[in-house]
Amino acid sequence: MRIALAVEYDGSGFRGWQTQPGGGTVQDALQEALQQFAGVPLRVVCAGRTDAGVHAQGQVVHFDSALDRPMFAWVRGINTFLPPAVAVRWAQAVDDDFHARFSAYARRYRYLLINRVHRSGLWHGRVGWHHSPLDLAAMQNGAAQLLGERDFSAFRAAECQASSPVKTMHKADIQRLGELIVFDFEASAFLHHMVRNLVGSLLHVGKGKRPPEWIGELLAAGDRRLAAPTFAAAGLYLAAVRYPSRWRLPAVDETFSLPVAGR
Template sequence: MMRTVLSVEYAGESFEGWQTQPHGRTVQDALELALARIADAPVPTVCAGRTDTGVHATTQIVHFDAPVARPLSAWVRGANSHLPDGVSVRWAQGVSDDFHARFSATARHYRYVLFNGPVRPALLHARVGWFHRPLDANAMAKAALALVGEHDFTAFRAASCQAHSPVRTIRYARVQRHGEYVVFDFCADAFLHHMIRNLVGALVYVGKGAQPVDWLAVLLCGRDRTLAAPTFSASGLYLCGVEYPDQWSLPGQGRIICTPQLALPESCIEPESKFVD
């Protein structure tokens, strides 16, 4: 068997999350079915980060052990010919069998795109979040600084989270306004279940003036999920990059692919933004 790495892009509104389910309506189910058509055999896959229902990805990293020899182009163009419109394999690369899409990763990059206007968007339905009242992006940016570093994120994890530890290290947490859009960028070694959506929900409370700028710092110290804001919509959340050690020489390392142009105004597009420590 040869271990192969794929970069996969998908629109999450068409699927019930990444992880395979008996009903088969997940990204993993669609991908494995397509790969099996190329291999003429089952092809189990492992991803860098399992995304929830409605969450999108511009760069989901996946590995599998190919049961048969196929050219890399078959795992891209061949698989894409069997995938639904909402999923696309962007590239494929062979690696040694000690590579692991999840455990070899050193960081994940997520972006949340929020439309901040009085009327809900129609053309970007399911591709952006929405909040109708004006938000103070500067206040949210200041509040997000408290998240940087190693912390216990119990106040921002889902009740169903199965992670052994709530401690995570956030490399950066940024909030910027681009016209009617507010963009949240997060990078960490890993994230807890619903962690980013819970962080965005808390930041929106600060942005609308319901809580002070230091509220997120207070929540971190309190470690009580019931005191924090509700989980925000999945619609605007994108997995947009996964980092690995240089030894793997994967395409695009040192850069992230941010949200597609459809989901952002032109002034906000950074198709090859450099990773920032």
């Protein structure tokens, strides 16, 4: 039987998603919990790997098991053995041809940025930070140029293993909630470090170092060296993974609430 899980985690204390020698990753923690619950080793496949320090609201994974248990038992059982920073939100039996990564048609990432003079102590590791004022309208104008099918080579990490830099951006929104700036990106897929590189370049626009049109120029040039440095991992969240309705997967609540949004 193939089972899909939705998983949320605070990535601050992990070495990223993908299992590594010596452990310390989210995948390691999840597979260890699965083994303790199921009594046999089980390997999970995720919708999208996240780097060290990156969080998730709606990571989706699948695995195969001969163990016949109710779905609520999988959720409660796995959560019993997971560390506090990781939790399963739902479990769903799926057909054998479901694949957490390849069955998805889009992914949504969110970046949370505190924009104030002093950094956040309360939300350390959970938000990015920029100390100087930012021009929201300019950043929104820059982000609008990302929509559609684009070659995102200018925002691609050198170690990216994707077969093509061409992705379709469905959504690129930026809003301010008090001292919190929220970047929302939804695309067919994302390149390695793509969101953090986009945020870094949009902050250059917000600071007035570059005009909004610069984002379009970067896309046209396709040269990573011309764009801004990769921004901090702390504020990045894998918010949701989109699948066709035929899989009948439960929805993940994508709302969020942080007390840093106002004074």
